Amino acid sequence: MIRSVPRSRLFDSLYLAYLVAFFVYLALPLLVTAAFAFNDSPFPSLPWQGFTLDWYLADGSAGRTGLFHDDGLLGALWVSVQIAFWVTLASVALGCVNAVLFERLQFRGKEFLYLLMLLPLVIPGVILGVSILVFYSGMANDVSRLWGLELDVFRPGMTLVVMGQVTFITTLATLVIGARLRKFDPQLEEAALNLGATPLVAWFTVTLPWLMPSIFGAAAMAFLMSFENFNTTVMLTGSDTPLTVALFNRLREGSTPVLNAVALFLMVVSALLALLTMRQSQGR
Amino acid sequence: MTSSAAGRLSLWLLLTPFVLWILLLVLVPHLQMLRVSFQVRESWDSLSWGLDQYQNFFSEAYYWRTFVRTGVMSLFTTFLTLLIAFPIAWYIAKMARGRAKGILFLACLIPFWASELVRTYGWMILLRESGLFSAWLQALGWVDGPVEMLYNDVAVIVGLVYNGLLFMVVPLVTTLDGMDENLVEAGYDLGGGHATVLREIVVPWAMPGVVSGCIVVFMLTLGSYLTPVLMGGKDSAWFTEQIFTQFITRFNWEQGAALGVLLLFLSSLMVWLGLKLSGQSLRKVMG
Numbered sequence: 001m002i003r004s005v006p007r008s009r010l011f012d013s014l015y016l017a018y019l020v021a022f023f024v025y026l027a028l029p030l031l032v033t034a035a036f037a038f039n040d041s042p043f044p045s046l047p048w049q050g051f052t053l054d055w056y057l058a059d060g061s062a063g064r065t066g067l068f069h070d071d072g073l074l075g076a077l078w079v080s081v082q083i084a085f086w087v088t089l090a091s092v093a094l095g096c097v098n099a100v101l102f103e104r105l106q107f108r109g110k111e112f113l114y115l116l117m118l119l120p121l122v123i124p125g126v127i128l129g130v131s132i133l134v135f136y137s138g139m140a141n142d143v144s145r146l147w148g149l150e151l152d153v154f155r156p157g158m159t160l161v162v163m164g165q166v167t168f169i170t171t172l173a174t175l176v177i178g179a180r181l182r183k184f185d186p187q188l189e190e191a192a193l194n195l196g197a198t199p200l201v202a203w204f205t206v207t208l209p210w211l212m213p214s215i216f217g218a219a220a221m222a223f224l225m226s227f228e229n230f231n232t233t234v235m236l237t238g239s240d241t242p243l244t245v246a247l248f249n250r251l252r253e254g255s256t257p258v259l260n261a262v263a264l265f266l267m268v269v270s271a272l273l274a275l276l277t278m279r280q281s282q283g284r
Numbered sequence: 285m286t287s288s289a290a291g292r293l294s295l296w297l298l299l300t301p302f303v304l305w306i307l308l309l310v311l312v313p314h315l316q317m318l319r320v321s322f323q324v325r326e327s328w329d330s331l332s333w334g335l336d337q338y339q340n341f342f343s344e345a346y347y348w349r350t351f352v353r354t355g356v357m358s359l360f361t362t363f364l365t366l367l368i369a370f371p372i373a374w375y376i377a378k379m380a381r382g383r384a385k386g387i388l389f390l391a392c393l394i395p396f397w398a399s400e401l402v403r404t405y406g407w408m409i410l411l412r413e414s415g416l417f418s419a420w421l422q423a424l425g426w427v428d429g430p431v432e433m434l435y436n437d438v439a440v441i442v443g444l445v446y447n448g449l450l451f452m453v454v455p456l457v458t459t460l461d462g463m464d465e466n467l468v469e470a471g472y473d474l475g476g477g478h479a480t481v482l483r484e485i486v487v488p489w490a491m492p493g494v495v496s497g498c499i500v501v502f503m504l505t506l507g508s509y510l511t512p513v514l515m516g517g518k519d520s521a522w523f524t525e526q527i528f529t530q531f532i533t534r535f536n537w538e539q540g541a542a543l544g545v546l547l548l549f550l551s552s553l554m555v556w557l558g559l560k561l562s563g564q565s566l567r568k569v570m571g
Contacts, residue, residue, distance in 0.1 A: 018371060093301075117306065132309065263398065
């Protein structure tokens with residue numbers, strides 16, 4: 001079963017075949033999605049009609065509207081970017097603070113609070129969305145009925161989506177940054193203090209630079225997770241739908257190669273972001 | 285390190301954001317959901333307390349059947365994902381060397397740079413009546429007309445397993461990577477067969493990874509919405525769809541909250557059982 005244990009030829013070839021089948025299974029859906037973004041046919045299906053960039057570039061004059069001229073999708077893309085920006089900012093900031101709290105400080109009830117911190121990971125995303133909807137939107141309804149005040153921030157919309165996503169992305173950011181902080185040698189910080197730095201200066205010149213790769217990593221992860229999230233988002237979104245929800249609505253009406261174009265665009269952006277983070281963490 | 289007053293101040297400064305986050309975004313909203321699930325709406329502005337929402341759940345066969353179905357199918361999906369992922373994780377952790385190891389591991393991650401929606405869409409293009417599999421089968425002459433492979437339970441499970449694989453492979457590779465190969469050799473030297481070595485050495489060692497993978501995959505599957513909705517047929521309703529319907533289509537928040545509490549209860553129960561049966565702790569498995 002391991003390299004040093006002898007195995008039969010047959011077993012080896014079966015194993016290899018299994019590996020190949022597995023990676024084909026992984027790649028196939030994405031490859032076909034990408035390929036049909038360039039098929040010169042109004043439906044994303046065979047036969048192959050030739051290569052075209054219409055699903056990106058067509059301006060609607062010939063009955064086709066490509067992604068870059070589709071105001072609905074571009075608007076949704078912008079909404080997603082805004083949401084992802086705020087989610088990244090909030091969850092990475094919270095993640096930093098939480099990481100220091102759990103890795104560097106000792107206090108009573110720490111173990112219990114750590115479990116609470118992990119909790120959002122074991123709650124299904126739909127439920128996270130629903131509970132926030134019930135609490136905040138319900139509160140907005142009650143306030144409006146009792147006092148006639150309109151708390152529009154707490155109506156389904158961008159703010160609620162950001163809040164819903166921050167709930168679980170913060171936990172992930174905390175784990176990523178905390179794992180790096182655990183490997184930090186506190187003597188470095190003590191040396192800085194001994195050499196006359198104030199705790200704040202020591203933090204910004206010694207500890208924070210050490211954490212930087214994990215902060216970048218957490219930020220990229222937070223951005224991607226926010227951008228791709230559907231389950232929590234769909235419960236909280238208002239009239240300004242983010243991209244995944246807009247795509248879902250389109251898909252229910254029927255699929256067009258424009259959806260493939262968006263899908264490929266998303267894959268490329270995520271891949272670039274992921275590669276960038278890996279470069280960043282390897283460079284250090 | 286610092287004086288105790290400064291220490292206490294920094295503790296409070298760091299504790300406040302955490303407490304606000306966990307209270308305002310996690311605990312209070314969930315308690316409110318629990319509270320609303322015990323409310324009965326009598327008219328547009330008056331409420332009373334009662335168990336009506338839960339009674340509806342048990343008296344309407346459609347609700348609890350979907351609930352049970354969702355749970356059973358999620359368990360099955362989790363198990364299947366584990367079976368498929370284990371040999372892959374084993375290969376990456378123990379058989380591949382050097383660069384191949386890193387490349388294979390990355391290849392496992394690549395599909396997850398695309399969102400669940402994109403992955404599901406890819407499967408739809410492959411499986412539907414006008415899709416690629418159907419076209420290929422016809423080209424090979426194995427079938428006469430178009431075949432519909434989408435909109436059934438098998439399609440849903442194919443999609444769900446696909447979505448869960450990463451979350452199974454990564455923890456498995458991480459735990460298996462740390463296993464000393466001498467242990468396995470010793471097992472064989474002492475006369476153990478493949479099955480014995482697997483059962484007595486490999487599985488116990490990989491247990492934290494297995495539990496962590498299973499918990500995450502089960503939870504993701506149970507709470508998934510896109511894959512069952514887009515790939516499932518008329519008979520393959522998923523419980524999250526019913527929650528969505530109550531909240532968004534019918535505006536029946538009380539019923540929706542009760543269904544949400546039930547789903548949360550089921551997922552927490554399974555997580556707890558998984559941890560208890562395997563003797564693991566949430567901290568070890570997730571943190």
